[in-house]
Amino acid sequence: MALINKIREKSGIAVTVIAVSLILFMVGGDLMGPNSMLGGGNNQVVGEIAGNKIDIKDFQTRVDGFRQNYEAQSGRSLNENELSSLRDQAWNQFVVDIAYKKQFEDLGLSVTDEELYDMVQGNHISPSILQAFSDPTTQRFDKNAVVNYLKNLKTLPIEQQKSWENFEKSLREERTRSKYENLLKLSTYIPKAQAEKEYVAQNTKANLRYLYVPYFSVVDTTIKVTDSQLESYLSAHRKEYKGTDTRSIEYVTFPIQPAKDDSAALYTEIKELARGLATAQNDSAFASMNSDIPLPLNQTLGTMTEQLKEAVKTFVPGGVYGPYREGNTYYIYKYGGTKSDTVSTARASHILIGSDNQSDSAKTAARAKAEGILAQIRAGANFEALAATSSTDQGSAQRGGDVGYFPNNGTMVKPFEEAVFSATATGLIPRLIESQFGFHIIKVTDTKSNTVYRIASIGKTIAPSQATRDEAYRKADEFVNSVKTKEQFDEAVKKNKALVVATANRVPESATNINAIQNGRDIVRWAFKDDSKINSVSQVFETEEQYIVAVLVAKSDAKDVKVDDFRDELTTKVRNEIKAEQITAKLKGATGDLETIAKKYGAGALVESASDISLATGFLTSAGFDPIALGKAFGLKPGQKTGVFTGENGVFVVELISKTEAPKIADFTQYKTQLTQSLEGRMSYLVNEAIRDNAKIEDHRAKFF
Structure with missing residues (x-):
């Protein structure tokens, strides 16, 4: 009842100069702002979903509606974090209205008035209604309270009637989406062959021995990785590295202590x-x-x-x-x-x-x-x-x-x-x-x-007193006026021993915080401005606890992936490939048992055993779960030994000691159920990702908020 109770409550020249000044003050942001016509940008599109452009005015109207409902229910104004959350809700609502509803309509899915009645005051009450009309002390649901509220709805202020209308709309949407996801879950099918494969993977057991040389046994500093090697690797694996629009900055802070x-x-x-x-x-x-x-x-x-x-x-x-x-x-x-x-x-x-x-x-x-x-x-x-x-x-x-x-x-x-x-x-x-x-x-x-x-x-x-804040700002202002480039920024920091440079790498355009800095939107928006160039220095930014001066050090572009965007990851991959080549060359041609081969190789080679393991749960002591090594092992006959091959985290030679095949069974229902439940558990996430990918969503909200 708490939510519903809150819905219920709740000289002529001088004069001309002053008037013109006031008008410019009030509308200046609209006329001269970064997205204004006079400011050089008349793009008022906040995003695009399935080819439909979302105008900033339409988006803001929806946000305002959510805010009115929220404030009517909570009895207070929103803080910035709550407002940001409502913007996300508004955006997701546009995604549902455009991308999801097309799917619903194609399948003929809808929620009738009779269904809605049943959800609100019938025999299958919606969880949202149960929560809204439950006694906060006893947690007991009172259907009569719903009926009485609806009887008196037309006597309530128009804002509260609108709130209930939006509430019912959300119930319809929630039920429609539930129908859609349940329909897809019911279409899940695991064939007998797949269930049988899972049974065999879990129940075929093997005992094996293996020689393992982990990548980490070769010191990283002994491997030189060139930019051309990184470029070649990225070119060959470009689909694995999805680009994003990010900015990297360095900054110094002037605490207001x-x-x-x-x-x-x-x-x-x-x-x-x-x-x-x-x-x-x-x-x-x-x-x-x-x-x-x-x-x-x-x-x-x-x-x-x-x-x-x-x-x-x-x-x-x-x-x-x-x-x-x-x-x-x-x-x-x-x-x-x-x-x-x-x-x-x-x-x-x-x-x-x-x-x-x-x-x-x-x-x-x-x-x-x-x-x-x-x-x-x-x-x-x-x-x-x-x-x-x-x-x-x-x-x-x-x-x-x-x-x-x-x-x-x-x-x-x-x-x-x-x-x-x-x-x-x-x-x-x-x-x-x-x-x-x-x-x-x-x-x-x-x-x-x-x-x-x-x-x-x-x-x-x-x-801190105003004098304390003024002194902190004076230091920040003095610093920023002395630097215009990254080089000057670095020199000024060296001279001022009290300053420490912090780094924030790959900050997305939607970020609100930067490392531990709360409410860092102004810094992020500065970093993403078209006129913010690499090595340019910002103005002084103010937060509740400090003044900040930043320098832009790197950019990444979603449509133009570069080595620097993934340098550390690419370097590790290429370095490991080189290590694998070196380890393989050193092991190649070695003969004898595993201990003999390991001894010839020298430091870094491990010989270990694994008992009673399966393809599904094979865990190798030092190597961990390595599907390549397991696959090679289970492909052997007892007594056979593989050649040298590269696994996930190192180089192997595997010897199969014995293997016990999974007993023959006629009924694979248990394994079919396991696989079905696993797929159904991921269904909601997979559906959401598929619909969003198909809608080719472009989200430009960060340019406005």
Whole structure:
């Protein structure tokens, strides 16, 4: 009901000169802007979809409609990130209206009024309606609330009636698209031969030995790669390297950091607040009124900062503590004691090894990899380092696997949550935990606790004074006025030891942030302007925390792929080809068993064994999953040995020791189901990509926003 309630609420010469000035001020942007007629550009096309040009006015009208609905529902104005998200929604709506609807119409797909009624107040309620008309406390859906709302709809303001009309339109579109995707899913067919092939790949087992010389055994610096070699490789593999429009910049920042006077003034203020907090009859209300940052009254260890977590151990009920400084914020706390809660929290880190699909072969491969990593950790390997390099959960991998504190209320998947909350001590859980996402290797870093701390908190952030901001701008302005070229930029940086050059490579035209710089759209738009040439220096850009001066160092063009666009990747590919040639030449003609050949080769050659592996789950100890090596091995007869060949990550000689063929079976239904489910799971993504590719979409929004 929360959404619906919000829909319901919610001298003559002098005068002439001034008037002309005001008019020019108000319309100057339209007359002289980069996309204006007088400014030299009258292109008002924001993009093209399936040959249909999208005019900026039409696009903005749709964005404005989304914004009105959003603000009516939320009761507040949007911030820039939310507005950017609505622009994406508006653009995607144009894609649906033009590219998708043609597909729908060709198939005769539609949603009738009767279907819509059934989705809104019938027997098959749409999830969107369920969410909108559910009690926020009990989460129970009330169909009568829908009926009553619709009965009174015509008495509501026209804006709210329009909002409901748009809401119903989105329900129709959602159902039509669902029909389309389900139709394609139902058309999925896996022939018996493919299912049989999958069965054989999973169940034919082999034992083999192999000689492996990895590319990394040859030092990179010993291999010289020329530009002509890179050009030749790119020319031969051009389809693999899709071009994009990007810009690379270097930049220096002039931080707007509070000065000592700013800090001293705030410190004095917060000491006064500490005295007020100590004597306040309603300490929570006092804290809320005076804090720059909304802070919860009741906290668990999971919601506390590391500094507060340590400090609270020494707190006595009724005491006021602080100020504590974290970054540019001072905190003071009034401690009110503890109580027990029905919900516990704990903290853990994990390494997730996910599978490419839900087939048994993929799961077996993922389990084998996870077991190998778990064994390494139990043998003393660093958990955080392995999380960073091996975990498929990229969000936590960047933090060494840390997922932070979480409650035992279903926030995490059930197997993961149960494993962590059943632990009685911190440390590694000595077994794999399987969930729908894959296999988890878990380290409990803080065991469960249901203690809640009552802390009235005030946080006051040091804000730089205008004098401080002016001084930072003066330095940036002085710098930019002294440089006009990249060479002068570099010389000025060398002279100013306080400046550090940062690099942002291959920034797309749609980017909003540049590295850690938030709201960097102005910099991106400058870099993509036609008159921004390579090695040209920008004006001073301002963000909330710093002034920035940038220099454009490189461009890439989607329609003209160059070696520099992929230099590092191409260099690795060509270098590995050269290494493969050198390793192969050194191994060629060697005779004897694998150990003899390895000994003749010298340092870098490894001889290893692999037991009971299959084509689907073959994992070679040092080489990892190498489909070329596996294919060669399974093509041998027992006792045969391959010649020297190049695999994915090195050069091999493989010897098949024995092979057990998959037993003959008559029913391949299980494997057909696996392959079907895997394909259906990717259907929505594949359909979306196919329709967008077919529509030949050109998105020029970044030139306007």
